[in-house]
Amino acid sequence: MRAKDVMTASVVTVGTDTSVREIAGILAERRISAVPVVSTDGKVAGIVSEGDLIRRAETQTERRPSWWLTLLSDPADKALDYIKAHGGTAKDVMTRKIISVGEDATLEEIADTLERNHIKRVLVMTDGKLVGIVSRADLLRGLASRKPASEQVAKDDEALRKNVEEALKQTGATRTFVTVIASDGVVHLWGAVDTQQEKDAIRVAAENTAGVKNVDNGLSVLPPMVRAAMWAD
Template sequence: MKARDVMTSPVITAKATDLVVQIAKTLLERRISGMPIVDDKGKMVGIISEGDLIRRAEAGTERRRSWWLQAFVDDGTLAAEYVKAHGRTAADVMHRDPVTAGPDTPLHEIAALMESHGVKRIPIVEKGHLVGIVSRSNLIQAVAGTKMGLEIPLSDSAIREKVMERLNQQPWANTWRLNVTVDDGVVNLWGIANADTERQALRVVAETTPGVRAVNDHLMKEPMGSWA
C-alpha cells in the first residue's frame, strides 16, 4: 500500500499568521494532534503539533532552569525557547522544514520516517503542495482493514510453495533445517529453530501467508553443544 491509499485528505491547515490560541482550540475541537501550516498558495511552510504547545506561558509550563544550569545554555537557545513559550502566532512556534513524503511513497517507508524522525505524522506533498497527511492512526487503520487470506482457496501444494518462497526471502530463516507440510490449508512446521524468537517468526510467516487456515508448530530447539 502507498500513502495515497490511507492518507487523510483534505487536511485541516492553518496560516503562519494564525494565533496560537486559535490553533490550540482547533486541535481540541477537531480531535487532531497536529496541523500543517501553509501559505496563501497552499505550499506547506511548517507544522505544529501538541509537542510544540506543551511549553507555554499561558499554562505556566514554559521551560525553567536553575541559575547555574542556565549559565550553561547559550543566549540563542534561551531566546528561541522564549519565543516558543510566548510567541502569539503559528510562525513563532511551528516546526519549520518538516519531513514529508509523496503520494506514492510505500507505507513501510512512511513508518520508517516516523521512527527515524520521532514524529507521529507525515505530510504528503505533491508538486510542492500539501495533498494529504498520514498519521500513526492511518497506519493502524491500514492494519485493521487488511483482509487475511484469499477469496479463492489455494491448493495445499500452492500454499506450501508460497510459504517456502517467503521463508527463503528472510535472512534469519535457516531453511536448510526446516520442512513445511500442508494438509487442508493447515501448515505444519518441522525442523530446528535456533531460538524462541526464530520459532515465533517462522509461525508468523506461515500464519500470514494467503490461504493458510492454521499452523502447527513441531519445531525443536537446537540442543546445547550440538556443534561441538
C-alpha cells in the first residue's frame, strides 16, 4: 500500500489570513487535529495544528517563564512565543516547516517520516501541489485492510518451510537450536532460544508468513545457567 491508497484526499485548508478563531472552529467542527495553510497562489505555506493553538492569551495558557529563564532565553524565541500566543491569523501561528511525501510513498516510508519528525500527520504532495494528507489514523486503517499477497503463498510444505526460515532471519533471534517443520500448512517450531522475546518474535514471524494456517510453538527458553554454560569460552 502507498500514500495514495490511504490518504484523505478531500483536505480542508485555510488561507494565510484566516483568523485563529476561525481555525479553532474548523478543527473542532471537523474533528481534525491540523489544517494546511495555502497561499493565494495555491502553494502550501504551512500547517496549523492543535499544538500551535495550545499557548494562547485568550485562554490564559501563554508561556510565563520564570524571570531567570527570561534572562537566559533568546530574544528571537521570546518574540516567536509572543506571536504564537497573540497572533490573530494563520500566518502568525502556523508551522512553516513543510514535511511531505509523494503519492507513491510506502506505508513504511510514511511511518518513518512521522516517527523521525515527531509529527502526527504528513502532507502528500505531487508536483508541488497538495493532493492529500496521511495521519496516524489513516495508517491504522491501511493496516486493518491489508491482506497477504496471494502470490507469496507456498505451494508445498518444503517451500513453506523455506519461506518461514527466511522470515525468521528478520527477527534477529539466535536460531542455532531452532527447527522448523511444515505439514499441511501447519508450522511446528522445535528447539530452544535464549529469551522469551526471541521465542515470541519467531512465532510472530511464522504466523505472518503467507500460507501458514497455524503455528505449533514448541520452543523452550533456556535457563540463564544453561545459557551461560553453553556460550562460555
